[in-house]
Amino acid sequence: MKKVIVIGASGSLAKFVIEAFQDLEDIDLTLLARNKNRIESDTARATVIEADVLDYPKLKNAVSGQDIVYLNLAGNLEAMGQNIVKAMKEEGVKRLIAISSIGIYQTPLKPVLLPYRKLADIIEASGLDYTILRPDWFTSSNEIDYAITPKGTPESGSAISRKSIASFVARLVQNPELHINENLGISKPG
Numbered sequence: 001m002k003k004v005i006v007i008g009a010s011g012s013l014a015k016f017v018i019e020a021f022q023d024l025e026d027i028d029l030t031l032l033a034r035n036k037n038r039i040e041s042d043t044a045r046a047t048v049i050e051a052d053v054l055d056y057p058k059l060k061n062a063v064s065g066q067d068i069v070y071l072n073l074a075g076n077l078e079a080m081g082q083n084i085v086k087a088m089k090e091e092g093v094k095r096l097i098a099i100s101s102i103g104i105y106q107t108p109l110k111p112v113l114l115p116y117r118k119l120a121d122i123i124e125a126s127g128l129d130y131t132i133l134r135p136d137w138f139t140s141s142n143e144i145d146y147a148i149t150p151k152g153t154p155e156s157g158s159a160i161s162r163k164s165i166a167s168f169v170a171r172l173v174q175n176p177e178l179h180i181n182e183n184l185g186i187s188k189p190g
Contacts, residue, residue: 004173005030005062007053007071007084010038013099013138014072016166018046024170032062053080060087068173072099077115081122088128095176096130097169098123102155102185104134120183131172131179136160136187149185157187164188 004021008014009031018041021027029046033039036050051058053073063069069088073080088096101116103109109117116134123130134155141161146168149155165186172178 001026001028002068002173002176003028003030003066004068004070005032005066007032007059007062007069008073009033009048010035010040011072011074013162013165015040016162017070017072017169018042020163020166020170021173022046024174027173030062030066032059053083056083056087059083060090063087063093064091066091066093068095068097068176069093070097070169070173073119075115077119078122081119085122085126085128089126094129096123096126096128097172098130098132099165100132100134100183102134102136102187105151124181124183129176129180131181132183133165133168134183134185135165136185138162138165145188146186147189149187151183151185153185155185155187157185157189160186160188 004027010033021029031046032049034052036048049062053059100120104113104117120132137159139159139161143161144164144167146164
């Protein structure tokens with residue numbers, strides 16, 4: 001049984017990721033959100049924790065005993081990323097799957113993308129077994145169609161469905177040894 005925590009469980013992408021996780025066998029799912037009433041997913045088969053990622057004691061307690069941390073957050077990503085890495089290290093949790101953003105390696109960097117770049121930099125320097133995903137803009141299309149590109153390769157493709165990202169994240173949870181210490185662009189091919 002893999003213990004997986006979704007940090008940022010009330011986000012628009014998290015709903016699809018949680019649904020994809022619930023289709024997997026042998027997953028003990030924990031959902032963390034600042035406001036549990038904003039989680040749009042079925043929470044009947046999950047442990048729900050209402051906490052702010054910046055509240056370190058609550059975050060550390062939530063991460064304790066997990067096998068995989070999945071995060072998709074917005075806000076003060078530098079402080080959040082530092083807290084998550086610290087909690088994971090202190091609790092001996094190694095596997096992290098994180099959502100950043102397309103365009104974080106473009107020069108000049110758009111100011112709106114700076115928090116996502118800082119998050120990626122913190123994770124890459126963490127020593128954890130990470131996979132960073134840099135998705136193109138999200139769509140609500142009911143399709144699974146994606147291509148991944150390694151860091152340093154020009155980003156290509158177009159806006160990607162949340163369902164596609166969720167499918168790839170679920171694949172990583174099923175096979176946590178895949179894409180260790182990789183920073184990947186993910187978009188719809190074409």
